Amino acid sequence: MKYTALVLPLAGLASATPLAHAVDSTTESSPLRFRFRAGHLPSQPHARGVQKKDVVVSNAVPMRKVTNAGGNNALRSVWKQPLHKTFADGWDLTAETNTTTPAARLRFLIHNQYIVPIQIDDQELQVTVDTGSSDTWVVQSNFSCFDPDVGQIGSEFCSFGPVFNGTFKYGSVPDVSSFALSFSNGEYIGGAAGYDDVTIAGLTVKKQQILLANEAMWAGDGVTSGYLGLGYPLGTQVFSSSDPTYAYPGSPTHRKYDPVFTSMYKQGLVDPVFSIAMNRTSGEGWLAFGGLPPVEHEDDYARAAIRPIEIDNSPATKTENTYYTIVPDGFVFGNLNTSNLTFSNPTWTADFNDTKPSQFPVILNSGLPFSFLPRSVVLPYVLQFSAPVGRFGGQYWAPCNSTVPPFGVTLSGGKTIYLAEADILQQEFTQVQSYEGLPVDLCLIAFMDTLPDGPFYLGDNFLNNFVSVFDVGNSEMRFYPLK
Numbered sequence: 001m002k003y004t005a006l007v008l009p010l011a012g013l014a015s016a017t018p019l020a021h022a023v024d025s026t027t028e029s030s031p032l033r034f035r036f037r038a039g040h041l042p043s044q045p046h047a048r049g050v051q052k053k054d055v056v057v058s059n060a061v062p063m064r065k066v067t068n069a070g071g072n073n074a075l076r077s078v079w080k081q082p083l084h085k086t087f088a089d090g091w092d093l094t095a096e097t098n099t100t101t102p103a104a105r106l107r108f109l110i111h112n113q114y115i116v117p118i119q120i121d122d123q124e125l126q127v128t129v130d131t132g133s134s135d136t137w138v139v140q141s142n143f144s145c146f147d148p149d150v151g152q153i154g155s156e157f158c159s160f161g162p163v164f165n166g167t168f169k170y171g172s173v174p175d176v177s178s179f180a181l182s183f184s185n186g187e188y189i190g191g192a193a194g195y196d197d198v199t200i201a202g203l204t205v206k207k208q209q210i211l212l213a214n215e216a217m218w219a220g221d222g223v224t225s226g227y228l229g230l231g232y233p234l235g236t237q238v239f240s241s242s243d244p245t246y247a248y249p250g251s252p253t254h255r256k257y258d259p260v261f262t263s264m265y266k267q268g269l270v271d272p273v274f275s276i277a278m279n280r281t282s283g284e285g286w287l288a289f290g291g292l293p294p295v296e297h298e299d300d301y302a303r304a305a306i307r308p309i310e311i312d313n314s315p316a317t318k319t320e321n322t323y324y325t326i327v328p329d330g331f332v333f334g335n336l337n338t339s340n341l342t343f344s345n346p347t348w349t350a351d352f353n354d355t356k357p358s359q360f361p362v363i364l365n366s367g368l369p370f371s372f373l374p375r376s377v378v379l380p381y382v383l384q385f386s387a388p389v390g391r392f393g394g395q396y397w398a399p400c401n402s403t404v405p406p407f408g409v410t411l412s413g414g415k416t417i418y419l420a421e422a423d424i425l426q427q428e429f430t431q432v433q434s435y436e437g438l439p440v441d442l443c444l445i446a447f448m449d450t451l452p453d454g455p456f457y458l459g460d461n462f463l464n465n466f467v468s469v470f471d472v473g474n475s476e477m478r479f480y481p482l483k
């Protein structure tokens with residue numbers, strides 16, 4: 001997701017609704033959070049399949065990285081929107097919202113995304129690979145681009161890639177008049193749900209439900225035209241009503257459907273597993289369906305069960321997976337680790353009777369370039385960099401030549417896997433600040449802190465280090481370190 005776990009449908013957003021309303025609704029929506037309180041979990045990581053050996057498959061599509069440079073052509077006023085409350089609270093931006101310069105806000109939003117080509121009814125489009133959402137959508141030819149300050153503007157200002165020319169091959173979804181996805185950085189798309197054929201990595205999924213956006217508030221990269229949502233059916237965001245009361249997974253108005261990957265294995269095209277490999281240096285990678293991509297990796301892997309975690313006060317999410325959520329044994333950060341920390345509502349551990357208070361859940365999210373973790377991890381970690389470490393625009397920065405303290409995630413069996421220094425202190429994001437009267441080159445530390453009760457994410461700066469296997473059939477993640 002584009003800085004969002006929070007793809008919240010909005011009230012009353014049929015295409016004719018004024019966008020001012022959309023913006024208000026975005027800021028008022030209740031944030032999506034983990035609720036540990038009632039997250040009763042049957043602990044059965046291997047309940048749904050027979051685990052096979054991971055094999056390299058030919059159904060792999062090359063991924064590449066695009067950088068959204070903060071919108072040379074982009075819709076500028078999106079960046080000026082008040083941040084979603086979660087961001088304001090969790091990322092300590094409340095105090096900065098009124099004072100931060102536009103330049104700093106732009107920097108906050110600059111980011112990389114991994115993209116792949118897909119074909120919808122034989123038209124090729126580039127889409128963001130997002131394990132943190134479930135809908136696949138592209139922008140439609142006659143879409144309207146909105147600026148929250150001035151209303152409708154030329155579609156070029158939304159900076160999408162090529163648009164989809166046409167409409168649904170198999171018609172619209174009955175019972176769903178429109179959809180609306182609002183992103184917590186102020187972006188928004190709305191449109192219709194219908195069916196078409198979707199081809200990716202040489203596999204054609206017939207009569208797949210997709211979304212076509214016909215309106216947008218978007219700060220695009222000029223390349224991508226939408227998203228490929230690889231999350232679970234419960235994470236889809238299509239509702240038969242725009243009543244926000246029911247804007248949660250599994251609600252009476254939720255029109256849950258099988259996303260592209262779910263349809264792919266249900267149609268018998270592949271085994272229920274996909275994998276992602278990224279290369280931080282070349283900006284290239286692979287998305288493979290049914291097995292592993294053709295990438296050199298260590299044989300030895302670390303594993304963790306994918307577990308349902310209650311989100312958004314939704315009972316359905318307690319027992320059915322929504323996203324790729326794991327509960328690591330712990331985190332190692334510099335000289336410290338999480339073993340003596342306590343996270344979350346204490347009743348969480350009562351529900352998860354196989355975990356300790358020092359554990360917390362994280363979502364594997366390929367749509368986020370960075371990772372979002374509790375402040376009680378991020379702050380003591382960044383303080384182990386050489387001074388002057390600073391917090392600007394809600395992000396932590398350290399001297400670019402700092403020694404990077406180790407950062408690792410401990411998974412099943414006590415196996416700790418580490419991130420490369422280049423994924424922690426990101427040399428491509430720099431700024432100069434004055435320290436004791438002297439200019440210092442600072443680089444971005446790719447960990448953001450967030451609300452104490454999450455949601456927490458491991459983004460691309462984690463995924464860059466592994467062939468990551470999303471084994472849906474066995475509800476298990478496997479991470480093979482890259483060679």
Ligand SMILES: *[C@@H]1O[C@H](CO)[C@@H](O)[C@H](O)[C@H]1NC(C)=O
Binds near residue numbers: 041042354
């Ligand atoms: C943990 O919870 C599961 C499912 O609720 C239950 O089957 C199991 O017996 C519990 N284990 C312990 C040690 O209480």
Ligand SMILES: *[C@@H]1O[C@H](CO)[C@@H](O)[C@H](O)[C@H]1NC(C)=O
Binds near residue numbers: 095096097098
């Ligand atoms: C920011 O400005 C708005 C409008 O002027 C005001 O309502 C709000 O309280 C200010 N926030 C902070 C944190 O100063």
Ligand SMILES: *[C@@H]1O[C@H](CO)[C@@H](O)[C@H](O)[C@H]1NC(C)=O
Binds near residue numbers: 015140144166167214
């Ligand atoms: C865009 O075109 C499609 C198909 O021709 C049509 O169904 C839809 O209403 C149009 N949207 C707008 C905003 O004009």
Ligand SMILES: *[C@@H]1O[C@H](CO)[C@@H](O)[C@H](O)[C@H]1NC(C)=O
Binds near residue numbers: 141164
């Ligand atoms: C849709 O048509 C426009 C105008 O001809 C073209 O530029 C664009 O590439 C087409 N989109 C796709 C996905 O082929």
Ligand SMILES: *[C@@H]1O[C@H](CO)[C@@H](O)[C@H](O)[C@H]1NC(C)=O
Binds near residue numbers: 483
């Ligand atoms: C990543 O890309 C770099 C530069 O192209 C290359 O040297 C390196 O071998 C690649 N790494 C992997 C694991 O493929």
Ligand SMILES: *[C@@H]1O[C@H](CO)[C@@H](O)[C@H](O)[C@H]1NC(C)=O
Binds near residue numbers: 332
């Ligand atoms: C965590 O730190 C404790 C000491 O505070 C140490 O005993 C333990 O081995 C560490 N665990 C890991 C996984 O590093």
Ligand SMILES: *[C@@H]1O[C@H](CO)[C@@H](O)[C@H](O)[C@H]1NC(C)=O
Binds near residue numbers: 336340341
């Ligand atoms: C955890 O252990 C570290 C290292 O011993 C110590 O600095 C830190 O204060 C401890 N944290 C808590 C919450 O006890």
Ligand SMILES: *[C@@H]1O[C@H](CO)[C@@H](O)[C@H](O)[C@H]1NC(C)=O
Binds near residue numbers: 386399401402403
């Ligand atoms: C980083 O660079 C600064 C300025 O050139 C220098 O003073 C400092 O010693 C360097 N630090 C490290 C850890 O190399």
